[in-house]
Amino acid sequence: xxxxxxxxxxxxxxxxxxxxxxxxxxxxxxxxTFSPREPFLEIxxxxxxxxxxxxxxxxxxxAVQRPSGDSLLLIFExxxxxxxxxxxxxxxxxxxxxxxxxxxxxxxxxxxxxxxDSGCEIAVSRDALETVVRFTQLxxxxxxxWADALYFAQHLPGKYLLEGDLLYHIGPxxxxxxxxxxxxxxxxxxxxxxxYGSNDGVTFADSxxxxxxxxxxxxxxxxxxxxxxxxSRYVNLFNYDTYASRWLKYWxxxxxxxxxxxxxxTDEQRRKISRYLYRTADNGALWxxxxxxxxxxxxxxxxxxxxxxVGIVEKAYESAGANxxxxxxxxxxxxxxxxxxxxxxxxxxxxxxxxxxEFRVNALLADWQYVGSTAWYVPxxxxxxxxxxxxxxxxxxxxxxxxxxxxIYSWTPPRAGVYEVTFRFHGLFEGQPVEKSHTLEINxxxxx
Numbered sequence: 189x190x191x192x193x194x195x196x197x198x199x200x201x202x203x204x205x206x207x208x209x210x211x212x213x214x215x216x217x218x219x220x221t222f223s224p225r226e227p228f229l230e231i232x233x234x235x236x237x238x239x240x241x242x243x244x245x246x247x248x249x250x251a252v253q254r255p256s257g258d259s260l261l262l263i264f265e266x267x268x269x270x271x272x273x274x275x276x277x278x279x280x281x282x283x284x285x286x287x288x289x290x291x292x293x294x295x296x297x298x299x300x301x302x303x304x305d306s307g308c309e310i311a312v313s314r315d316a317l318e319t320v321v322r323f324t325q326l327x328x329x330x331x332x333x334w335a336d337a338l339y340f341a342q343h344l345p346g347k348y349l350l351e352g353d354l355l356y357h358i359g360p361x362x363x364x365x366x367x368x369x370x371x372x373x374x375x376x377x378x379x380x381x382x383x384y385g386s387n388d389g390v391t392f393a394d395s396x397x398x399x400x401x402x403x404x405x406x407x408x409x410x411x412x413x414x415x416x417x418x419x420s421r422y423v424n425l426f427n428y429d430t431y432a433s434r435w436l437k438y439w440x441x442x443x444x445x446x447x448x449x450x451x452x453x454t455d456e457q458r459r460k461i462s463r464y465l466y467r468t469a470d471n472g473a474l475w476x477x478x479x480x481x482x483x484x485x486x487x488x489x490x491x492x493x494x495x496x497x498v499g500i501v502e503k504a505y506e507s508a509g510a511n512x513x514x515x516x517x518x519x520x521x522x523x524x525x526x527x528x529x530x531x532x533x534x535x536x537x538x539x540x541x542x543x544x545x546e547f548r549v550n551a552l553l554a555d556w557q558y559v560g561s562t563a564w565y566v567p568x569x570x571x572x573x574x575x576x577x578x579x580x581x582x583x584x585x586x587x588x589x590x591x592x593x594x595x596i597y598s599w600t601p602p603r604a605g606v607y608e609v610t611f612r613f614h615g616l617f618e619g620q621p622v623e624k625s626h627t628l629e630i631n632x633x634x635x636x
Contacts (some may be wrong), residue, residue: 215251215520217265222246231262234281235332240272248326255519258529262330263520273326277319287337287622289554289571290319291361294327295521312569314556316618333525335362335554337617338624339573340533341445342597343548346372346389346431348537351458352508354447354501355392355431356528357439358552360559360570365524367497368394369504370431370446371412371462378462384455390414390430393465395475395500410473410500412466440548441575441593447531449505449512457508464507468493468500483522498524536629541604545586545630550594551578551613553622582610582625604634 220229222239229237232252239246249265277290284290294310309324321330339358355368371378372387393412413429435443471491483499495503502516512527539545552573559570577590585607586599601607607630614623 215253215263217249217251220248220250222248222270232260234278234283235260235262236276236278238274238276239270240274246270251520253520255513255522255526256529258334259523259526260332261520262332264326264328264330271323271325273323275321275323275330277321277332279317279319282332282334284334286620287617289335289337290314291331291333291335291525291571292319292321293331293333293361293523295329295331296327314569329521331521331523333362333523335525335571336624337554338613338615338622339444339552340579340611340613340624340626341443341548341550341552341575342533342611342626342628343436343440343443343445343550344534344537345436345547346370347387348534348539349387349446350448351385351387351455352449352453352461352505353534354449354512354527354531355394355435356444356447356524357435358442358444358573360557360572362523362525362528362571362573365528366394366396367501367524367527368392368396368435369461369465369501371465373459373462374414375412375466378459378466381456381459384459390432392431392435393462393469393500393504395473395495395497410465410469410475410495412469436548442573444528444552445549446534447528448534449510450530450532451510453508453510457510460508461504464504465500468495468503473500482517482519484517496522498522498527501527533626534628536631538631538633539601540633540635541601542635544598544600546596546598548591548594549579549588549597549611550575551615552576553578553615554617576615578613578615580612580614582612584609584611599630601630601632604632606631 222229223245227239229248231237231250248270251263253261253263255261277292279290282290292312311322313320349370349372351372353370355370357366359365369392371391371393372389373391374388377383377386391412391414393410395410474487474492474494476494476496483496484503485494487493499522502511502513502522505511512530513522516522553576554571555574556569557572558568559572560568575593577593577595579588579595581588586597586609589596589598608627609630610625610627612623612625614621
């Protein structure tokens with residue numbers, strides 16, 4: 189019998205293992221046997237599983253991870269063959285406040301998000317006290333997150349941002365949402381140790397799938413915009429891929445506004461972030477949602493590593509010694525919500541006297557909506573954060589003009605100085621008022 193070369197065996201083993209997430213810290217699975225006498229399992233306080241019509245016994249193997257105080261991961265061993273499962277989530281026992289929502293996001297087996305490919309059907313219903321999820325078949329993993337009913341967004345132009353600032357796009361249940369990084373520098377600048385603080389106002393990077401002229405995804409998806417790729421090979425999803433055209437225009441209703449790392453970053457660290465992204469793009473990195481559960485996978489024998497959108501952000505920050513999410517590579521699943529919760533709205537900007545400061549500002553208010561069932565949005569109903577014009581100025585300079593689902597803030601500073609602009613964001617959630625406030629410091633410089 190002919191033996192296969194050792195390197196071929198390694199490749200085969202890798203391809204098989206790539207179908208599953210292998211966390212750095214092995215999961216500890218617990219086992220429970222459902223029976224007519226014990227049809228209920230309380231996984232944690234506030235999360236109860238029950239099996240319908242339990243005439244026979246059935247064993248469930250599951251693990252629990254708590255990435256943060258805002259999330260809970262339930263992982264079911266090999267997707268679990270049990271069917272007809274009902275999950276009841278008690279808002280009170282889980283600690284969800286009156287101005288919070290519980291998001292339930294399934295990850296389907298074998299790295300797919302498509303209901304048709306998984307054979308999994310999920311229905312979610314809710315009232316003020318409880319969320320109920322019904323499964324025809326348990327998913328590979330279930331993410332439960334606590335989110336605020338109200339967020340806000342100040343859509344600052346790129347000229348006010350810093351190299352390495354963060355960009356987030358809201359989707360139903362926040363997942364799938366999207367993460368990106370504002371760069372403001374081209375490849376030549378990113379590869380140098382010069383021109384710190386330079387800003388072209390347009391360049392950003394993200395890991396995102398693009399389509400060819402056929403029907404297949406090009407999985408060379410770590411793109412830096414503007415880019416010098418051969419345009420004849422691609423069908424652009426957007427006419428112009430710049431920060432202003434995509435995030436401030438096309439995605440504006442679901443854009444959270446630029447965000448910032450909560451700690452301190454030096455100019456050198458910010459440049460390392462940009463440099464990592466350009467080098468990753470040069471290496472032909474692969475885009476993924478399903479297989480890169482924790483956001484990143486090192487592919488052997490190649491420089492073309494596998495990244496999700498949130499994974500490329502974490503790896504770029506890791507290259508600068510400043511991870512946003514601590515110990516993120518130990519998690520079974522990393523999502524943009526965990527990153528977003530650890531960032532802050534841009535606290536201050538600089539402008540010269542006599543120049544107009546103008547940008548869109550809006551509240552993002554949760555609404556329980558029908559979203560259908562597609563490859564990306566599995567539940568038929570989900571939480572959707574709608575852009576609203578629920579914004580007021582509080583004892584601050586400038587004007588605020590309502591424009592449908594948002595407002596435009598405008599102010600021309602007459603003289604140099606430091607000014608504070610406070611916005612109050614408000615709305616009604618489930619018939620109750622909710623609000624937040626944010627103060628933006630504007631450092632007005634004197635023209636020379």
